[in-house]
Amino acid sequence: MARGDVDPDISSQVNVSAEERDKLVAEMMRFMLFKNHQHPGVPVRREELTQIVTKNYRQRNLPNLVINQAQKKFASIFGYEMKELQRSRSSKDNLARGSQQSTTEVKSYVLKSMLKEELRTRFVEDKDSSQLLGLTFVVVGILQLSGGKIPEETLWQHLRRLGLDEHEERHPVFGNVKQAIETITKQRYIQRERLSGPEGDTIVYELAERALDGIVSGKVKESIMQVIKKDITTTEAFEEGT
Structure with missing residues (x-):
């Protein structure tokens, strides 16, 4: 099956014309581009995308089909990866005998350039975004060195x-x-949580799904190791000089 073609098994289950399907795909892509322009790097919740389909159609598999086609067209036409992010969200159901905690999966999507890093840095990323990305690496690095979670006040102590x-x-x-x-x-590199304890509520920051991505996590660890090696080299040179 050629890239961008529709899986005939899935297509047969949704019972919509190719014209209707393509119109929904185009609408979803416009929505993703608008959101990315309005809030760069902020993931779009799956519920927002499925509502584009379900407001006029009730076929169960149609949202999955439209999202799948949008992902393929973003890659082939715009050179964007419409990357799916997934995180667990805890929710509490209060029952007569106490409180039970359940976990639900929350999905969202973000657009990422498929250009190589060198080309992306030269031709796509602007100065402001690169500065924020640098701060992101610092914050994610602090959380990684802290085991993935850190109290809010401790994070600000490091940043000060x-x-x-x-x-x-x-x-x-x-x-x-x-x-x-x-x-x-908001870009889902970190997440802010309020935890209740015997001494009151505590705000903590944790690594979120984008920071837990293998590529991002690897780059941050590599940067940390470079800093550590530089410090060791500087210390050894200083000790030899004294």
Whole structure:
């Protein structure tokens, strides 16, 4: 089956014409592009995409088909990967005998350029996005070194040592620093959770699905190792000089 073709087994189950299907695919792609322009790097929830289909159609497998076709067309026409992100979300059901916690899977999608990193850096990424990406790597690195989770105050203690304060609204590079961290949270590199304990509520930051991606995680670990090796080399040179 050629790239971009529709699986005949799936297509036979949705009972819509090729014209109707293509119209839905185009509408979904426009929605993804609009969202990506409006909030760059922020994933789009699957529910938002399925509503494009279900507002006029009730076929059970149609949303999956349209999403699949949108992914293929983004890759072949725009050179974008419409990457699926998946995370677990805990929910509590209060029952008469107590509270039970269940886990549901939440899916979302984000557009990523399929260009090689060198070309993407030269021709796609702008200065502002690269600066935020640098901050993202720092924050994700701090969380990785902390085992994937860190109290909010501890995170800000580390960032203050780098000259980043949560009350800083006019940083020369990041502007409002707190809003920059919120943007990284919306982009699903980290997530902010409120935990209840005997001493009251505590806010913690955890690695989110984009930071847990093998490629991103590997790059951050590689950067950390380079810093560690540089520090070791500097220390050894200093000791030899003394």
